Amino acid sequence: MCKAVAFVTYKEWSAYRTHSLVSVFVGPVYFMVQYFICTAIYGGNITLGGLEFEQTVRYFGASALIGYLTMDFADWNLQMLVRTGKFLTFTLRPMHHRFFALSQKIGHRVLGFFLEFLPCLFIFALLFKVEIIPRYMGWTVLSVALAFLMNFYVNYCLGMTAFYFVQANGIRVVYQLLGSIFSGALIPLSFFPEVIQRIMMFLPFQYTNYIPAMVWTGNNSIGEMGMTIPQAVLYQGIAVIFTALLSEVIYRSSIKRFTAVGA
Amino acid sequence: MVAIKAENLVKSYTTYKRGSGFKETVKSFFKREKVLINAVDGISFEIEQGTVCGILGPNGAGKSTTIKMLCGALFPTSGNIDVMGYSPARDRMKYVRKIGAVFGQRSQLIWDIPPVDSFAMNKAIYGISDEDYKKRLDEMTELFDVGEVIHKPTRVLSLGERMKCEFIMAMLHSPEIVFLDEPTIGLDVIAKNQIREVVGEMNRKGTTFILTTHDLEDVEQLADNVIIINHGKKVFDDTLTSLRNTLGSKKIVDLTLTKPYNGDEINGAKVIGRDNEFDISLEVDTEKQPVTEFLKSLTDHVSFRDISVKELPMDMIITRIYSE
Amino acid sequence: MRYIKIYLACLHTAFSRAAAYRLDFVLGNLITLLSNIIFPLATVLIYANGARFSGWTMWEVLLIQSVFSMSNALASMISGSVLWVTMDSIQAGSFETVLLKPLSPLFFIAAANFDTGSIGLFLGGLAMTVISASFTGICGTGGILLFLLMFISGAAVMCGLDLIMAAISFKWVGNSRIPEIFDSIKEFGKYPMGIFPRSVQVLSSLILPVSAVGFFPASALLGRLDIRSLISVLPCMLFLLFGVWIYNRMIKIYEGVGG
Numbered sequence: 001m002c003k004a005v006a007f008v009t010y011k012e013w014s015a016y017r018t019h020s021l022v023s024v025f026v027g028p029v030y031f032m033v034q035y036f037i038c039t040a041i042y043g044g045n046i047t048l049g050g051l052e053f054e055q056t057v058r059y060f061g062a063s064a065l066i067g068y069l070t071m072d073f074a075d076w077n078l079q080m081l082v083r084t085g086k087f088l089t090f091t092l093r094p095m096h097h098r099f100f101a102l103s104q105k106i107g108h109r110v111l112g113f114f115l116e117f118l119p120c121l122f123i124f125a126l127l128f129k130v131e132i133i134p135r136y137m138g139w140t141v142l143s144v145a146l147a148f149l150m151n152f153y154v155n156y157c158l159g160m161t162a163f164y165f166v167q168a169n170g171i172r173v174v175y176q177l178l179g180s181i182f183s184g185a186l187i188p189l190s191f192f193p194e195v196i197q198r199i200m201m202f203l204p205f206q207y208t209n210y211i212p213a214m215v216w217t218g219n220n221s222i223g224e225m226g227m228t229i230p231q232a233v234l235y236q237g238i239a240v241i242f243t244a245l246l247s248e249v250i251y252r253s254s255i256k257r258f259t260a261v262g263a
Numbered sequence: 264m265v266a267i268k269a270e271n272l273v274k275s276y277t278t279y280k281r282g283s284g285f286k287e288t289v290k291s292f293f294k295r296e297k298v299l300i301n302a303v304d305g306i307s308f309e310i311e312q313g314t315v316c317g318i319l320g321p322n323g324a325g326k327s328t329t330i331k332m333l334c335g336a337l338f339p340t341s342g343n344i345d346v347m348g349y350s351p352a353r354d355r356m357k358y359v360r361k362i363g364a365v366f367g368q369r370s371q372l373i374w375d376i377p378p379v380d381s382f383a384m385n386k387a388i389y390g391i392s393d394e395d396y397k398k399r400l401d402e403m404t405e406l407f408d409v410g411e412v413i414h415k416p417t418r419v420l421s422l423g424e425r426m427k428c429e430f431i432m433a434m435l436h437s438p439e440i441v442f443l444d445e446p447t448i449g450l451d452v453i454a455k456n457q458i459r460e461v462v463g464e465m466n467r468k469g470t471t472f473i474l475t476t477h478d479l480e481d482v483e484q485l486a487d488n489v490i491i492i493n494h495g496k497k498v499f500d501d502t503l504t505s506l507r508n509t510l511g512s513k514k515i516v517d518l519t520l521t522k523p524y525n526g527d528e529i530n531g532a533k534v535i536g537r538d539n540e541f542d543i544s545l546e547v548d549t550e551k552q553p554v555t556e557f558l559k560s561l562t563d564h565v566s567f568r569d570i571s572v573k574e575l576p577m578d579m580i581i582t583r584i585y586s587e
Numbered sequence: 588m589r590y591i592k593i594y595l596a597c598l599h600t601a602f603s604r605a606a607a608y609r610l611d612f613v614l615g616n617l618i619t620l621l622s623n624i625i626f627p628l629a630t631v632l633i634y635a636n637g638a639r640f641s642g643w644t645m646w647e648v649l650l651i652q653s654v655f656s657m658s659n660a661l662a663s664m665i666s667g668s669v670l671w672v673t674m675d676s677i678q679a680g681s682f683e684t685v686l687l688k689p690l691s692p693l694f695f696i697a698a699a700n701f702d703t704g705s706i707g708l709f710l711g712g713l714a715m716t717v718i719s720a721s722f723t724g725i726c727g728t729g730g731i732l733l734f735l736l737m738f739i740s741g742a743a744v745m746c747g748l749d750l751i752m753a754a755i756s757f758k759w760v761g762n763s764r765i766p767e768i769f770d771s772i773k774e775f776g777k778y779p780m781g782i783f784p785r786s787v788q789v790l791s792s793l794i795l796p797v798s799a800v801g802f803f804p805a806s807a808l809l810g811r812l813d814i815r816s817l818i819s820v821l822p823c824m825l826f827l828l829f830g831v832w833i834y835n836r837m838i839k840i841y842e843g844v845g846g
Contacts, residue, residue: 018762019763019764022762022765022768025768025771026767026768029772029774030771030774033774036778036782036783036784036787037778037782040640040641040778040779040781040782041633041639043639048633048637048638173618177618177625180622180625181628186626186628186629187632187633191632191633191636192632334683334687335686335687336682336686336687337683337842338843355686356689356690357689359686359687359688359689362687364687366681366683371687373600375604376600376603376604376607380599380603381600383596383599384593384599386596387592387593387596387597388593388688388690389689390589390592416607
C-alpha cells in the first residue's frame with residue numbers, strides 16, 4: 001500500500017521536474033557563498049566552534065544534501081486539507097492519514113534523491129572537490145533516516161494545529177522562522193553560546209539538520225557538550241519516538257474534535 | 264456609419280504536442296511536434312455605430328479571441344481591424360481610451376476596498392476631470408441604483424451588485440464603444456434585467472455595444488444585429504429579425520413523463536430529443552402556439568412529473584443555421 | 588506628470604487595502620522583517636567566535652547587510668509583486684485586463700500592486716543601518732551622496748531582477764521557484780566583496796551587479812569605496828533597462844507579434 005501511494009506521488013511530482021532542477025542551481029550557489037565565507041573567516045583560526053575548516057565546508061555541503069533528502073510539505077498539506085474540509089475523505093478510508101502522508105513523502109523524496117540529491121552530490125564532490133562521502137556510512141544513513149522521520153512527525157504535528165486554530169498558518173510560519181535559525185542550516189549550532197546549545201537538546205530543530213549533518217561530517221565530538229556520534233544518534237532516536245507519540249496523542253484528540261464538530 | 268470593420272481576421276496559435284509516457288517525455292525534450300491551431304479563421308464583418316451587436320457561439324468557438332483582438336489586447340495573425348479609424352492592437356494606448364470593456368469572469372475592481380476607490384484609480388488612469396467624473400458617477404450610480412453599494416468593500420457585495428460596479432468602472436470615461444464578454448453570466452433574473460436595461464439606456468444615448476454571450480435572452484432583448492461564430496468561422500451575420508425568421512420563435516420544453524411515450528408529437532409539438540421513454544424534449548413553435556396556450560392544453564395529452572421551458576440551446580441554433 | 592498622479596492614486600488604493608486588513612498588514616510586515624533579517628545573525632556568531640572577515644569589523648559587515656535589507660525592501664515595494672501578478676494572470680488567462688488600460692502595462696501592474704508588505708522590512712533595514720552606522724561612523728556629506736548614488740543603483744539592480752523573473756514567468760508558467768534562483772545570486776551582495784575570488788568580483792560588480800545592492804553603498808558610507816567601483820553604476824542602470832525591455836518584449840510576444 002505504501003509503495004503504491006509513494007509511486008503515485010512520484011509520478012505526480014515528476015511533472016514538476018523542472019522545479020527540482022532549480023535546486024541543482026540554487027544549492028551549489030549557496031554552497032559557493034558559504035565556502036568563500038569559510039575561507040575568509042578561517043584565515044588565522046584552526047578551529048571555530050570546535051570545527052576545522054574542512055569540517056565546516058563539509059558540514060554546509062552535508063546540510064544542503066540532507067535538506068533534499070528530508071524536506072516535506074506535510075504541515076502545509078494537512079493544514080490545507082483540514083481548512084478546506086477535504087480531510088473528511090481521509091477519515092473514510094481504511095488507511096491512517098499519517099501513513100498515507102508518510103508514503104507520499106517517501107515518493108516525493110525518492111524523486112528528490114534523483115533530481116536534487118544526486119546531481120548536487122556530484123557537483124560538490126567533483127566540481128568543488130569536497131570530501132563529501134561520509135566517514136561513518138552506517139551511522140550517517142541511520143541519522144538521516146531519523147531526520148527524515150523527525151521532520152515528518154514535527155510537520156505533521158504542525159499540520160494538525162489547523163484542527164484547533166483558524167490562524168494555524170501563523171504557527172507554521174513562526175516554526176519555520178525559528179527553524180531557519182536553530183536547525184543549523186544557517187550556521188552550525190556549535191557557533192552558538194553553550195546555553196543555547198543545551199536548550200536546543202530539548203527542542204526539535206537540531207534533530208532535523210544539525211545533528212545528521214555533524215554525523216555526516218564524521219565529527220566525533222559534537223558541540224560544547226562533546227557528544228559522540230552514537231550518543232547523538234541515540235538522542236535523535238529518542239526525539240523521534242517522543243515526537244511520533246506526541247503526534248499520535250494529538251491525532252486522537254483531533255479526530256475526536258473533528259468528528260464531534262461534524263465539519 | 265460603420266464603427267468597426269474587420270476583414271479576414273485570423274488568429275492562430277502554435278502549441279506543442281506532449282507525450283504522456285516516459286519515453287515520449289524524453290523525446291519531447293529534444294524534438295517537439297508543432298501543432299497550429301486557428302482559433303479565428305478568416306472572419307469579416309462590419310458593425311454600425313450606435314447599435315448593439317451580439318456575438319454568439321459555443322465555448323471555444325473563437326468569440327473571446329475575436330473580442331480580445333477588437334479590444335486591442337491581441338494582434339491578429341493576419342487580416343485588418345479598423346475601429347473608428349484606429350488599428351486596435353497597434354494604436355492600443357490611444358485606442359483603449361475610447362473603449363470600455365467588462366469581462367464577466369475577470370473583475371477589474373479591487374477585491375478588498377470599496378468600488379468607489381477603484382473608480383478613483385480609474386479616474387487618475389484615464390485622466391478624467393473632477394467635474395466629468397462627478398457627473399458621470401452620479402448618473403451611473405442612479406441608473407444602477409447603487410448609491411450606497413459603492414461605498415462597501417467589494418468582497419461583501421453580491422454578484423449582481425459587483426457586476427453593476429464593473430459596468431460603472433468600465434464606463435466612467437464615457438467610452439464610445441463598450442465590449443461586454445458574458446456580462447450576465449451567473450446573475451439572477453433581477454440583476455440580469457437591470458443590466459440589460461442600463462445597456463439599452465446607454466445605447467439610446469449613442470454608445471455602441473458589442474456583446475458576447477451564450478445566453479440567447481441577452482441577444483433577444485438587446486441586440487440589433489447578430490454574428491454567430493463556430494469553429495473560428497462566421498456562420499451567420501444579420502439582423503436579429505432575420506435570425507428570428509430563420510429560426511422561427513422556438514422554445515424547448517423538457518418533460519419527465521409518468522408513462523412511457525414513443526410517439527413523434529405531443530400536443531402539436533415535435534419530439535426532438537429522447538433520453539429514454541420518460542425523458543423527452545419538445546420543440547414548440549411559439550408563433551403558431553404561444554407557450555402559455557401550449558402548456559394549458561399539454562396536461563390534456565400527457566401526464567408528467569417534471570417540466571422546464573428553455574431557450575433554443577446554442578448548438579441547436581448552429582446546426583439549424585448550417586442546415587438552412 | 589500624469590504618471591506621477593496615477594502612481595499616487597494607486598498608492599492610495601494600496602494603503603486603503605492594507606488598512607482593510609490591519610492585523611494581517613502588521614503581522615505580514617513583521618514576519619517579512621524577521622525572516623529577512625535572520626542572516627546577519629550568522630555574522631554576529633562568526634565574530635562572537637573570535638573570527639572575522641579580514642579588514643572588516645562586525646558593525647561594518649552588519650552595515651552592508653542592513654543596507655542590503657533596505658534595498659531589498661525598496662525594490663520589493665516597487666516591483667516585487669510584478670512576478671506574482673504576472674504569473675497568476677498568465678495562468679488564469681486574465682492578462683488582457685491589464686492591456687485594456689491606456690498605460691504602459693508594466694507601469695500599471697507595478698503601480699496597482701504596490702507591495703505594502705515590505706514597509707516593515709524597509710523601516711527595519713533603515714533602523715539597522717542607522718544603528719550600525721552609529722558604531723562605525725560615517726564619512727561626511729560626500730559619503731552620503733555617494734551612498735545615495737550607489738543605493739539607487741543597487742535598488743535598480745533589484746528591480747531589474749524582479750522584472751527579469753517576471754519576464755521568465757511568461758514562458759515558464761507556474762514555476763513558483765523562479766525567485767529562489769535570483770535570491771541565491773543576491774547572496775553575493777551581502778558580504779564584503781574581498782572574500783570572493785577575482786572572477787566572482789568582476790561578475791558581481793559588472794555583469795550581475797549585486798555588489799551594488801549592499802556592499803558598494805555601505806562602503807561609500809564608510810568612505811572606503813574604491814573609486815573604480817563607480818563604473819558599476821552603468822551596468823546597474825543597464826540592468827534595470829534590460830529588465831524593462833525584456834518584460835515589454837514578453838508582452839509583445841503575448842499579444843502575438845511575431846510569436
